[in-house]
Structure formats: structure tokens, C-alpha cells
Amino acid sequence: MEGDPTLRLRVFDLNCWAIRYLSKRRQERVRLIGDMLQREGFDLVLLQEVWSEQDYSDLKVKLGGYYPFSHYFRSGVIGSGLCIFSRFPILDTLLYQYSLNGYPYMLQHGDWFCGKSVGLDKCWCGIQPLLLGSPQLHAEYCREKDAYLPHRLVQAWELAQFIRHTSKGADVVLLGGDLNMHPEDVGIRLLRGWTGLRDAFAEATRFEVSGRGRAGCQGTPGVSHQPRCLSQGCEDGCTLVPNNCFTDKSELLPFPLGIRIDYILYKAISSFIVKCEELKTTTGAVPGMDVPFSDHEAVMATLHIQRQGQAAGATPSTAEPMLADVVTEARTEVGVGLRVAQQQRYSSGRMAVLALLLLLLQAAAALGALAGLDAGQPFPKLSFCLLAFLAVGILLLATGLYLFHTMEVKMLHGTEEQMRMVLQALQERP
Amino acid sequence: MEGDPTLRLRVFDLNCWAIRYLSKRRQERVRLIGDMLQREGFDLVLLQEVWSEQDYSDLKVKLGGYYPFSHYFRSGVIGSGLCIFSRFPILDTLLYQYSLNGYPYMLQHGDWFCGKSVGLDKCWCGIQPLLLGSPQLHAEYCREKDAYLPHRLVQAWELAQFIRHTSKGADVVLLGGDLNMHPEDVGIRLLRGWTGLRDAFAEATRFEVSGRGRAGCQGTPGVSHQPRCLSQGCEDGCTLVPNNCFTDKSELLPFPLGIRIDYILYKAISSFIVKCEELKTTTGAVPGMDVPFSDHEAVMATLHIQRQGQAAGATPSTAEPMLADVVTEARTEVGVGLRVAQQQRYSSGRMAVLALLLLLLQAAAALGALAGLDAGQPFPKLSFCLLAFLAVGILLLATGLYLFHTMEVKMLHGTEEQMRMVLQALQERP
Numbered sequence: 001m002e003g004d005p006t007l008r009l010r011v012f013d014l015n016c017w018a019i020r021y022l023s024k025r026r027q028e029r030v031r032l033i034g035d036m037l038q039r040e041g042f043d044l045v046l047l048q049e050v051w052s053e054q055d056y057s058d059l060k061v062k063l064g065g066y067y068p069f070s071h072y073f074r075s076g077v078i079g080s081g082l083c084i085f086s087r088f089p090i091l092d093t094l095l096y097q098y099s100l101n102g103y104p105y106m107l108q109h110g111d112w113f114c115g116k117s118v119g120l121d122k123c124w125c126g127i128q129p130l131l132l133g134s135p136q137l138h139a140e141y142c143r144e145k146d147a148y149l150p151h152r153l154v155q156a157w158e159l160a161q162f163i164r165h166t167s168k169g170a171d172v173v174l175l176g177g178d179l180n181m182h183p184e185d186v187g188i189r190l191l192r193g194w195t196g197l198r199d200a201f202a203e204a205t206r207f208e209v210s211g212r213g214r215a216g217c218q219g220t221p222g223v224s225h226q227p228r229c230l231s232q233g234c235e236d237g238c239t240l241v242p243n244n245c246f247t248d249k250s251e252l253l254p255f256p257l258g259i260r261i262d263y264i265l266y267k268a269i270s271s272f273i274v275k276c277e278e279l280k281t282t283t284g285a286v287p288g289m290d291v292p293f294s295d296h297e298a299v300m301a302t303l304h305i306q307r308q309g310q311a312a313g314a315t316p317s318t319a320e321p322m323l324a325d326v327v328t329e330a331r332t333e334v335g336v337g338l339r340v341a342q343q344q345r346y347s348s349g350r351m352a353v354l355a356l357l358l359l360l361l362q363a364a365a366a367l368g369a370l371a372g373l374d375a376g377q378p379f380p381k382l383s384f385c386l387l388a389f390l391a392v393g394i395l396l397l398a399t400g401l402y403l404f405h406t407m408e409v410k411m412l413h414g415t416e417e418q419m420r421m422v423l424q425a426l427q428e429r430p
Numbered sequence: 431m432e433g434d435p436t437l438r439l440r441v442f443d444l445n446c447w448a449i450r451y452l453s454k455r456r457q458e459r460v461r462l463i464g465d466m467l468q469r470e471g472f473d474l475v476l477l478q479e480v481w482s483e484q485d486y487s488d489l490k491v492k493l494g495g496y497y498p499f500s501h502y503f504r505s506g507v508i509g510s511g512l513c514i515f516s517r518f519p520i521l522d523t524l525l526y527q528y529s530l531n532g533y534p535y536m537l538q539h540g541d542w543f544c545g546k547s548v549g550l551d552k553c554w555c556g557i558q559p560l561l562l563g564s565p566q567l568h569a570e571y572c573r574e575k576d577a578y579l580p581h582r583l584v585q586a587w588e589l590a591q592f593i594r595h596t597s598k599g600a601d602v603v604l605l606g607g608d609l610n611m612h613p614e615d616v617g618i619r620l621l622r623g624w625t626g627l628r629d630a631f632a633e634a635t636r637f638e639v640s641g642r643g644r645a646g647c648q649g650t651p652g653v654s655h656q657p658r659c660l661s662q663g664c665e666d667g668c669t670l671v672p673n674n675c676f677t678d679k680s681e682l683l684p685f686p687l688g689i690r691i692d693y694i695l696y697k698a699i700s701s702f703i704v705k706c707e708e709l710k711t712t713t714g715a716v717p718g719m720d721v722p723f724s725d726h727e728a729v730m731a732t733l734h735i736q737r738q739g740q741a742a743g744a745t746p747s748t749a750e751p752m753l754a755d756v757v758t759e760a761r762t763e764v765g766v767g768l769r770v771a772q773q774q775r776y777s778s779g780r781m782a783v784l785a786l787l788l789l790l791l792q793a794a795a796a797l798g799a800l801a802g803l804d805a806g807q808p809f810p811k812l813s814f815c816l817l818a819f820l821a822v823g824i825l826l827l828a829t830g831l832y833l834f835h836t837m838e839v840k841m842l843h844g845t846e847e848q849m850r851m852v853l854q855a856l857q858e859r860p
Contacts, residue, residue: 071851074844075529077833091855093848094595097529099505115837120595165524165550169598382812389819403507407545414504418523421501425521 007125007305008277012042013176013264015136015239015296017246018081020052024246025291030055032286033293034062037085041066042300044123045085046134046176049294051114056083069123073134076115082134082177084121092122096162098155099411102138102148104404111138111148118159118177120166125305131170135159135177137187143254150337152180153330154415156187160194161418171272172305173197175265178239178296183260190330192265193323194422200264200301201237204279236260239297243284246295264301271308278302324426331419338412345405352398358391437555437735438707442472443606443694445566445669445726447676448511450482454676455721460485462716463723464492467515471496472730474553475515476564476606479724481544486513499553503564506545512564512607514551522552526592528585529841532568532578534834541568541578548589548607550596555735561600565589565607567617573684580767582610583760584845586617590624591848601702602735603627605695608669608726613690620760623753624852627695630731631667634709666690669727673714676725694731701738708732754856761849768842775835782828788821 017023018030030050037045037059045067050056056072063070067085073095074080080095096118102111118135137159138152146152156179167173175197181188183199192199201207238258240247252258268274280300285292362384447453448460460480467475467489475497480486486502493500497515503525504510510525526548532541548565567589568582576582586609597603605627611618613629622629631637668688670677682688698704710730715722792814 072847074840074847075837076840077836079840090851092591092594093851094591095529095844096526099525099527113833115840122595161522161524164522165552165596165599169595382815385812385815385819389815403543406507407505410504410506410509410545414525417504421520421523 006307009044009125009174009303009305010040010042011044011046011174011176011264011301011303012037012040012298013046013134013262013300014294014298015048015178015262016050016055017294017296018050018052018055019078026052026055029291029293030059032289032291034059036286036293037063038066043087043125044132044174044176046132047083047085048134048136048178049081050083051078051081053079059083059085071119071121073117073119075117077113078110078115080115080117080119080136082117082119082136084119084132084134086121086123086132088123088125088130090121091124094120094166096120096158098137098158099414100151100154100408102151105401109139109141116155118162120162122170125172131167131173133163133173133175133177135175135179137178137180139180150334150340150412153187153190153333153337154411156181156191157194157330157334157415157419160191163195163197167195167267167269171268171270172274173267173269174303176263176299178262180261186326186329186333188263189326193326195267197265197267198274198276200266200276200279200299200303201260204276204301206278207237207280237279237281237299239281239299240295241284241297244292244295244297245285245290246292262296262299264299266303268305273306273308275304275306276301277304324423327419327423327426331416331423334412334416334419338409338416341405341408341412345402345409348398348401348405352395352402355391355395355398359388359395362388362391436737439474439555439604439733439735440470440472441474441476441604441606441694441731441733442467442470442728443476443564443692443730444724444728445478445608445692446480446485447724447726448480448482448485456482456485459721459723460489462719462721464489466716466723467493468496473517473555474562474604474606476562477513477515478564478566478608479511480513481508481511483509489513489515501549501551503547503549505547507543508540508545510545510547510549510566512547512549512566514549514562514564516551516553516562518553518555518560520551521554524550524596526550526588528567528588529844530581530584530838532581535831539569539571546585548592550592552600555602561597561603563593563603563605563607565605565609567608567610569610580764580770580842583617583620583763583767584841586611586621587624587760587764587845587849590621593625593627597625597697597699601698601700602704603697603699604733606693606729608692610691616756616759616763618693619756622695623756625697627697628704628706630694630696630706630729630733631690631709633706634731635706636708637667637710667709667711667729669711669729670725671714671727674722674725674727675715675720676722692726692729694729696733698735703736703738705734705736706731707734754853757849757853757856761846761853764842764846764849768839768846771835771838771842775832775839778828778831778835782825782832785821785825785828789818789825792818792821 014033016030016033018026020026053072060070063085067087069086069088069090071084071090071093073082075095075097097115098117101116102109104112106112116136116138118133121132123130123132137155138148140146140148163173163175179188191197236257238260239262240252241258242249242252242256266274278301281297282293283297444463446460446463448456483502490500493515497517499516499518499520501514501520501523503512505525505527527545528547531546532539534542536542546566546568548563551562553560553562567585568578570576570578593603593605609618621627666687668690669692670682671688672679672682672686696704708731711727712723713727
């Protein structure tokens with residue numbers, strides 16, 4: 001590849017849904033993913049939700065021949081679930097864990113325990129350094145009443161800031177992951193607008209739904225790509241589709257074609273240009289099998305990286321007045337989340353104070369009884385003890401919640417403040 | 431400053447020890463710090479442990495005339511305590527919170543609640559962008575048996591990685607903060623070796639202990655600077671000194687001159703050279719007052735930034751074979767921490783299982799009693815309930831500890847793995 005002015009990169013991205021004990025037919029699917037990656041021979045493979053280190057180790061052994069370089073990012077209680085396999089040497093790695101990631105008491109959602117992060121690898125692809133990121137953002141459990149939207153926006157903002165600050169040392173930035181946002185959502189517009197990252201699906205000169213050979217869905221650069229693709233009958237690059245046996249069909253009722261929440265994004269920093277030649281997705285079951293690779297569809301992009309004569313400036317995909325609108329919209333949502341968090345902090349603080357008062361009252365009554373001051377019927381000992389334990393339990397729980405919501409308020413406030421600074425800078429620019 | 435080939439920067443760094451309700455004479459000291467900063471007119475001011483947002487707001491109002499740009503970094507329950515005041519416009523900010531920062535149950539130390547971080551501001555200083563970082567690392571409570579060493583090493587490593595990855599977009603990197611490490615400690619050697627940052631104290635052509643006018647302690651670049659300075663009777667740039675009325679004298683017994691744990695570090699990235707012209711520290715009480723600014727001494731450096739003809743390469747202050755030794759040493763310590771964390775995880779897991787077994791036993795006994803199977807003396811109800819509550823309490827606590835130590839193991843393991851990769855790369859290099 002050395003000396004070759006163009007580099008053709010085949011990139012694979014998949015949310016593997018490989019949670020030990022919980023994900024259906026996990027081991028079989030991980031084996032199928034390994035077989036396919038070995039057969040297809042991509043250049044870079046970005047996987048999310050590989051929660052079991054054993055699965056990663058098995059994949060590493062299996063893929064070692066074709067992908068000699070790999071990295072598994074560790075964080076949180078369960079792990080980040082992120083790993084990268086590469087044909088090119090990995091020079092350096094960095095993990096950024098988002099400051100907010102749901103609530104520890106929402107056990108049924110469990111995002112808090114995952115330590116959701118963006119994992120960054122710096123690779124040396126022949127002639128140029130390439131920054132390779134694999135992010136995952138907080139899941140959306142209810143689109144109509146999305147309690148996690150402010151957290152996801154903080155994550156999208158932190159991801160954008162992280163990419164902006166770390167990308168200067170590379171020629172090309174490549175991001176592939178499950179962003180848990182629809183293409184028109186404010187978070188994805190914020191991420192793309194503020195970093196200048198381009199959406200491989202929107203930029204692809206050829207889009208092909210794997211296994212059907214429907215080609216020629218020509219793309220023109222733009223923020224939202226859906227109407228064009230829908231009108232041509234494409235599956236719109238969706239990665240959560242109704243004909244995948246593991247998806248929740250009721251969740252997809254308002255979206256008969258499915259939704260697109262997994263992305264490959266890229267940008268050239270210095271004197272390079274990147275073009276997306278082709279984009280593919282899988283569609284449900286693996287050919288010849290009754291099981292898909294995951295509950296998400298894989299995204300596969302073929303990118304062309306070419307050196308050009310002069311250095312390319314930063315070319316954000318969103319014009320600055322539009323960017324200011326997007327930041328304002330995101331800031332409003334973060335502000336709404338901030339007020340909710342302040343309210344929750346106040347409620348848990350009040351609950352802690354009430355429990356403390358109850359305990360003090362009980363202590364006074366107990367002291368009174370000891371001093372022989374209680375004239376009437378004594379309070380039954382068992383109920384008295386149960387009440388005291390209940391009060392202690394509530395006090396501990398409420399204090400924990402108060403501390404947690406204090407942290408949440410701090411981070412939402414910090415993000416809102418950063419966005420305010422950026423808006424001011426955007427408005428002051430000539 | 432525009433068009434001027436050299437830039438003279440006066441930098442101020444201080445750990446303010448401004449904890450609401452806990453720090454002695456806080457408001458008076460914050461007022462004194464504000465007065466001095468206003469009077470002295472530095473270019474960049476880096477403050478740590480400003481835990482109260484009210485103190486920051488007061489300083490911002492007071493200093494607004496001379497330092498029109500400022501930023502306060504929010505994180506953790508109490509906050510990061512970091513803030514920056516600048517004469518130059520702040521273009522962008524980023525906060526990186528270390529993945530490990532002590533233990534939540536060590537309430538008497540409290541580092542866990544602070545959300546210790548490194549705050550990064552990108553400033554525009556006349557003709558060049560400058561990356562300005564204000565870090566604080568976990569405190570050292572007992573040097574002989576330092577239980578927090580692995581956490582501090584993970585923080586030093588993350589700080590180094592963060593600086594390496596974010597510094598490419600700037601011409602000059604400047605870091606000022608309380609690193610809680612002596613100059614010869616493995617953590618500071620790791621940070622300096624892996625980033626190429628230079629220690630302003632070691633590089634200063636003139637070192638002056640403020641208020642005494644003892645000048646001419648000539649410096650030559652080197653890793654450790656102590657023997658030279660000691661032989662000339664300098665105070666060795668110490669920032670925790672015995673004649674500060676707030677320092678813990680017993681802690682300083684083995685170090686009669688004090689210790690140096692606050693640093694100003696810098697490096698030039700592109701076609702610039704940076705030289706430290708002068709370094710000063712405060713020494714105890716504010717002149718004419720009976721109170722010092724803080725329990726730490728302030729560090730003040732005058733830096734010269736000059737454009738040079740050709741781009742300067744990365745010039746790490748530690749040669750690569752030495753760097754490999756430092757990384758190996760750090761990795762060994764992280765490995766020790768990993769084994770301790772694994773042991774703690776195992777102990778808390780075992781405790782949780784025992785509490786669960788006790789609960790199940792009680793449930794079986796209760797069910798037996800309900801079914802009329804207990805032949806002998808019934809267990810007193812009150813003691814039975816108390817025991818059940820105790821078991822529930824232990825179960826919850828032990829589960830919490832298990833989750834916490836699982837996260838700790840993941841992060842220590844991840845850092846050890848990153849260090850292994852770096853060592854391999856260092857050894858493979860020709």
C-alpha cells in the first residue's frame with residue numbers, strides 16, 4: 001500500500017447484542033459473526049455490545065490470521081462492550097467514558113452498568129494515521145416520552161467534543177457505532193454539525209441492500225437522506241428492521257421499514273479526501289440460516305482515501321447558522337433535563353430530611369421510654385424496630401439518590417454552559 | 431502582541447484549598463487570592479480546589495476587568511474544583527474525568543466525591559493556539575503504605591494519554607496543577623516521559639523563592655533537579671512547606687524543606703520553542719498578614735514562546751529505553767493494585783453470598799413456623815426481624831462493593847493492557 005496514492009478501506013460495523021445469559025443464541029451468533037468476518041476480509045471491524053471478554057478472546061483467536069491487531073475497551077461494571085479488529089497496526093488507544101449514562105436504579109434498562117463510552121484507536125493505514133472510533137450512546141426505550149434524551153444529548157456533545165479535540169493528529173477520522181438516534185434527531189445533527197463528520201449512507205454513491213442486489217440508490221450530500229431513499233424503495237439503510245426475528249415488533253410499528261440508528265461516519269482532516277464508494281447493510285437472517293447476526297443489522301462501507309494537492313480545510317456538513325440552530329435546540333433539551341434533575345435532587349433531599357426527622361423522633365421516644373417518661377401504652381417493640389430500619393433504609397437510599405442527582409445536575413449544567421459558550425462564539429464570528 | 435515573534439506568558443498555579451465549611455479562613459483567603467491576582471496581572475491563572483461555585487463567581491466578578499475570560503469545570507458530587515482565568519479568549523473546553531478516583535466508602539478522604547479531572551481550555555494567545563490544562567490527581571494520605579498509588583498511576587496514565595491525543599491541534603501545551611506526586615515518583619516520570627512535557631522548575635534559568643530575593647539557582651534540563659537545588663540552599667520549589675500554618679507538620683517530618691507536588695509543565699508541539707525564564711513560589715503567610723493563600727504554595731512561571739524556523743519534533747524529556755523502564759515500573763504497580771482489587775471483589779462477593787444464604791435460611795425458618803413445623807422454642811420475633819434487616823443491609827452493601835470493585839478491576843486491567851501495548855511498541859521500535 002506504501003506509495004499508492006489511493007487507499008480503499010472496507011469497514012464493518014455491528015452492534016452484536018452479545019450479553020451473557022440474556023441475549024438469545026449468543027454463542028452461535030458470535031461464531032457466525034467470526035466466520036463471516038474471516039470470509040469477507042474487511043480492513044477494519046468495529047463491534048459493540050461484545051459484553052463477554054470470553055467472546056472477544058474467541059473472536060481474537062479466530063480472526064488473528066486476517067486481523068492481526070485488535071483492542072478490547074474495558075469500563076463500567078459489565079464493560080464498554082466495544083472492540084476493534086484491524087488489519088493495520090494499532091499505535092495507541094484511548095477510552096472516553098461519558099459523564100452521564102442513565103440511572104443506576106433503572107435496573108430493567110441497565111445502561112448505567114455498561115459504562116458506555118467511545119473507544120479510540122489510532123491506526124497506521126499504509127501511508128497515513130487514521131483515528132478509529134467506536135461509540136455507543138444510551139438506548140432509547142420510549143420515543144414518545146424519552147426520559148434519557150438529555151443524557152443522550154450530553155453523550156453526543158461529549159463525543160463531538162472528544163472527536164474535535166483528538167482528531168488533529170490524524171489525516172482521517174472514522175467512526176462506526178450504534179448511536180441510538182434516528183438520522184433526523186437533534187443529537188445526530190449536533191454530532192455531525194459540530195465535528196464535520198459525514199454520514200457514509202448519505203454520501204454513498206452506491207447503496208445496496210445486501211442479498212437483494214438493489215443498487216443505484218444515488219446519494220447527494222445532505223443532512224437527512226430519507227425522503228430520497230424512501231421514494232426509490234430502498235430500505236433506507238435501516239439497522240433495526242421488522243424482518244429481524246430479534247427486534248421488538250411493537251417498537252417498530254410507527255416505522256414499517258425499520259429505523260437507522262447505526263452509522264459509519266468519516267472526515268478527512270488534512271490533505272486527504274475521503275469518498276464512500278459503497279454502503280451495504282445485512283437484512284435479517286444470515287443467508288442459509290434461521291438466525292441473524294444480531295438484533296441490529298451490520299453496516300459495511302467501502303471508502304476511498306486519496307491524497308490531494310492542498311490541505312483541505314475543516315468542512316462541516318452543516319452551515320454555521322444551521323449549526324447555531326442545532327446547538328440551540330440541543331441546549332434547550334439539556335435545559336429541560338437540568339430542571340428535571342434539579343427537581344429529582346430536591347425530592348430526594350426532602351425524602352432524606354424526612355427520614356432523618358423520623359429517626360430523631362424515634363430516638364427521642366426511645367430515650368423518653370428509657371427515662372420512664374412514657375405515661376400511656378408503650379409502642380410495640382417490634383413495630384418500633386421495623387419503623388427505625390425502614391427510616392434508615394429510606395435515609396440511605398434518598399442520600400444516595402441526592403448525591404447521584406447532584407452529579408447529574410453538575411454535568412447537565414456544565415454541558416449547557418459549554419453549549420452557551422459555543423453559541424456565543426458562533427454568533428460573534430463575522 | 432500580533433506580529434511579535436516572541437510571547438512572554440506569566441502563568442499562575444495554586445491549589446486554593448477552598449472547601450466550604452471545612453477549609454479554615456476560606457473566604458478571607460479567597461479574597462486575598464483575588465486581590466493578589468488583580469494586583470499582579472498574570473496572563474493565565476490555573477486554580478484547583480475551588481469547590482464552591484460561589485467563590486468562583488466572586489472571583490469572576492472581581493477579576494473580570496483584567497481576566498475577561500474564565501471557565502469553571504463541573505463534575506462529581508462536589509465538583510472538579512478546577513477553574514481557569516485568562517487574558518486570552520477561550521475557544522473551546524473539554525473535561526476528562528479519571529476512571530478511578532479512590533473509594534466512595536473512604537468518607538474521611540473524600541476524593542471519590544470530588545470527580546477529580548483534568549480540565550482543558552484551548553486559548554488563542556495572540557498568534558498561536560495554546561492548550562491549557564488544569565489537572566488534579568488523587569491525594570497521598572500515607573507515603574509508606576500508599577493504598578491509592580495504583581489509582582494515582584491510572585490517573586497519571588490517563589492524563590498523559592489525554593494530553594497526547596488532544597495536543598496535536600495546538601502549538602504549545604501548558605499544564606499547571608496539583609499532581610500529588612513528588613518529582614522523583616513513578617507517576618510524574620511516567621507523565622513527563624510519555625508526553626514529553628517539561629518541568630518549569632527543572633528548566634527555569636532563574637529560580638527565586640518569593641519574598642527572599644534569593645536568585646541565581648541556575649537550572650539545567652534534567653529529570654530530577656533536587657540535589658542541585660538543595661546544595662545551593664534553595665527551598666527546592668516546594669509547595670507543601672513546614673512554615674505554612676495550614677500544613678500537617680507530622681506529614682512533613684521526613685522532608686524538613688517540604689515537598690514539591692504542584693507543577694507547571696509545558697511543551698511546544700509545532701514550530702515553536704518554549705523556555706522558562708523564571709519560576710517563583712510563595713512561602714507561607716501572605717506578606718503583612720498572618721494567613722497564607724492556601725495550605726499549598728502557589729507556583730508562578732514566566733515563559734517565553736518563540737517561533738523558530740523549522741518545526742520542532744517531539745522531544746520527550748526521557749529517552750526511550752528509560753521510558754520503557756518507567757512504563758514497566760508503573761505497570762508493575764498497577765498490577766499490584768489489580769490483584770488487591772480482585773481480592774476485594776472476591777471478598778465482597780463472598781460476603782454477599784453469605785448474607786443471601788442467611789436470608790434464605792431465615793425465609794425457610796419463617797415458612798416452617800407458618801406451616802406449624804417448629805417443634806421447640808420459637809425464635810424471638812424481634813431478634814428474627816433484626817437479623818433479617820442486618821442480612822438485607824449486608825447484602826446490599828456487599829453487592830454495591832462487588833460492583834464497585836468490578837469496575838475497579840476493569841479499569842486497572844484496561845490500563846495494564848494499554849501499558850503492555852505501549853511497551854511492546856517501544857521494544858519493537860528500531
